[in-house]
Amino acid sequence: MLEIKIAKYAGFCFGVERAMDRAWKALENNSKIYSLGPLIHNSQAVKKYEEKGLQIIDDLGTVGKGDTVIIRSHGVPLDVYIEAEKKEVNIIDLTCPYVKKIQNIASKYYNEGYKIIIIGDPNHPEVIGINGWCNNDGIIVKKIEDLDKVSRNNKYCVVAQTTMNLQVYDQICNKLKDIIADTVFFNTICSATKERQEAAMEISKTVDAMIVIGGVHSSNTQKLVQICSQFCKTYAIETIEDLDLQEIAKCSNVGITAGASTPDWVIDNVIDKIKSL
Numbered sequence: 001m002l003e004i005k006i007a008k009y010a011g012f013c014f015g016v017e018r019a020m021d022r023a024w025k026a027l028e029n030n031s032k033i034y035s036l037g038p039l040i041h042n043s044q045a046v047k048k049y050e051e052k053g054l055q056i057i058d059d060l061g062t063v064g065k066g067d068t069v070i071i072r073s074h075g076v077p078l079d080v081y082i083e084a085e086k087k088e089v090n091i092i093d094l095t096c097p098y099v100k101k102i103q104n105i106a107s108k109y110y111n112e113g114y115k116i117i118i119i120g121d122p123n124h125p126e127v128i129g130i131n132g133w134c135n136n137d138g139i140i141v142k143k144i145e146d147l148d149k150v151s152r153n154n155k156y157c158v159v160a161q162t163t164m165n166l167q168v169y170d171q172i173c174n175k176l177k178d179i180i181a182d183t184v185f186f187n188t189i190c191s192a193t194k195e196r197q198e199a200a201m202e203i204s205k206t207v208d209a210m211i212v213i214g215g216v217h218s219s220n221t222q223k224l225v226q227i228c229s230q231f232c233k234t235y236a237i238e239t240i241e242d243l244d245l246q247e248i249a250k251c252s253n254v255g256i257t258a259g260a261s262t263p264d265w266v267i268d269n270v271i272d273k274i275k276s277l
């Protein structure tokens with residue numbers, strides 16, 4: 001019989017669960033709410049919220065006085081709050097508290113004359129948001145080569161995208177310590193990311209195949225896929241419909257994990273289907 005091992009930490013993290021719960025409750029009282037970008041990188045969940053009345057917008061251009069707009073867990077730049085206040089838009093701020101903490105660090109140190117280095121993906125909304133708290137003047141470093149753009153003449157404050165790979169973060173910080181003396185470091189990588197990555201790695205070493213459930217645009221899901229595929233055959237799926245069940249049926253054991261933006265019901269559907277094989 002096919003054995004299923006489920007990662008100890010998988011699926012919604014604290015910040016996403018908090019945002020999804022609060023957004024749902026808000027929609028129960030107000031059927032017309034806007035969200036600046038999709039609430040999470042999961043199309044099934046996004047569809048469910050859209051059916052309940054949530055409308056996704058890219059910016060505040062189309063909303064006006066009295067409208068209600070959700071800021072998702074990734075957070076947004078400071079100027080979005082300023083624009084919302086000017087337009088008298090009601091904000092439901094669901095920025096994850098861990099992301100808020102990074103924004104506060106960036107703002108404080110920027111105002112004290114530090115140059116901010118953000119270790120992360122320049123295209124990720126969380127990083128764009130953090131940069132907006134230091135006047136969009138941060139230096140975004142994704143890989144060690146990007147340190148070439150760091151001059152030695154400043155004092156620096158270093159923060160990281162919450163879902164940054166810890167090894168890459170350490171490499172970049174070690175190199176920075178070698179070249180610049182006046183630097184303060186804040187390891188702001190979220191423990192939820194680390195827990196999910198470690199739990200996935202542990203299981204993937206012991207199974208014939210891993211199934212990683214999550215959105216194709218979810219960066220933490222893609223990182224889980226990378227980690228698991230080092231140790232066993234790995235299937236990246238968004239829903240059960242994407243899974244090659246014939247291949248899974250050939251395994252004697254499979255592991256399951258899911259990105260931080262994958263709802264429980266999507267994970268349960270996969271588990272139920274595999275159990276029925």
Ligand code: F3S
Pocket residue numbers: 013014015016073096097098099162163190191192193260
């Ligand atoms: Fe927050 Fe960490 Fe999740 S920063 S949104 S709890 S991955």
